[in-house]
Amino acid sequence: QTRVLDGKRIAEQIQNEIKEEICKWVDRGHRKPCLKAILVGDDPASKTYVGKKMIASESVGVDSEAIRLPSSISEDDLIEKIKQLNSDDSVDGILVQLPLPEHVSERNVCNAVDPHKDVDGFHVTNVGRLTLNMDSFIPCTALAVIELIKRSQIETFGKNVVVCGRSKNVGLPISLILHSDARNECPGMEATVVLCHRHTPPEQLEIYAKTADIIISATGVVGLIKPHMVKPGACVIDVGITRVKTPEGKTKLVGDVEFEGVRKVAGAITPVPGGVGPITVAMLMSNTFKAARNLAATKATEQQ
Ligand code: NAD
Structure with missing residues (x-):
């Protein structure tokens, strides 16, 4: 019997837990965590x-604001805005929604966010710390995949994992956590990871996929993972989101996995939509609360 892993239900569970923790936090005299999204x-x-992200914030008790800026904004002005938020003590988490207009360097912008407020985990310091298995802000999509695996009791210890997609914000951090040692400050998941990308020959991807206990696809290539590539009983996690037009002219979201065919072979599978997506938003709430706790602890130490 194939399990369809219900990301919406898991996200609700996580958000309810965070809501409860934030309630206790506020009862202890702290202000609500505060998130600014640019x-x-x-x-x-x-x-x-x-x-x-704003709706999720509201539901867990995070104060949030979406700051809308014109696409004509210069890189300097955008960085100036970020610096204002960095130095504002009432702000815990800052995120800049990607992609940015072409004239703005995403790397410069991500590096402008105070790493202690970097709830997307894109700052070079957080990327470096994650690579070294140190505590850090981990990109929310990677955290979502890890949380999904844990809460669905999917075994990773000594297992074979294929990750399709090597982007710095999605595929790479997923691989980093899955392959690393569970005894680290940031506990890894002890799997053997094969990281595939656009230049992995399709016939080679097929060979790797067939040996995988877990396939994680994060490419945006519709139909990349087909039923004959999946080992019977494997867990298939679909991170991809592509907007396609239906014959009726509506837009719908599809993943990387041929869901109907693959569900007949897999032991567990995530749908799109309703799989990794909602959990990603829940993990942003988790990172925002973590930033608030860390910043409050730092302030308390400074005042001693
Ligand atoms: P990206 O465009 O930065 O990266 C795509 C990756 O796929 C690249 O590393 C590329 O080498 C790889 N790729 C392309 N063709 C391939 C092929 N034939 N075989 C193997 N690998 C191939 O995109 P991204 O930001 O990493 O996002 C990946 C997908 O995940 C997108 O569909 C995006 O919409 C989705 N996404 C979902 C969430 C979520 O919360 N569920 C969050 C972020 C991104």
């Missing part, structure tokens, strides 16, 4: 994502 331009998908 949205540059009016890309419809980015607007939807930021909207979802």
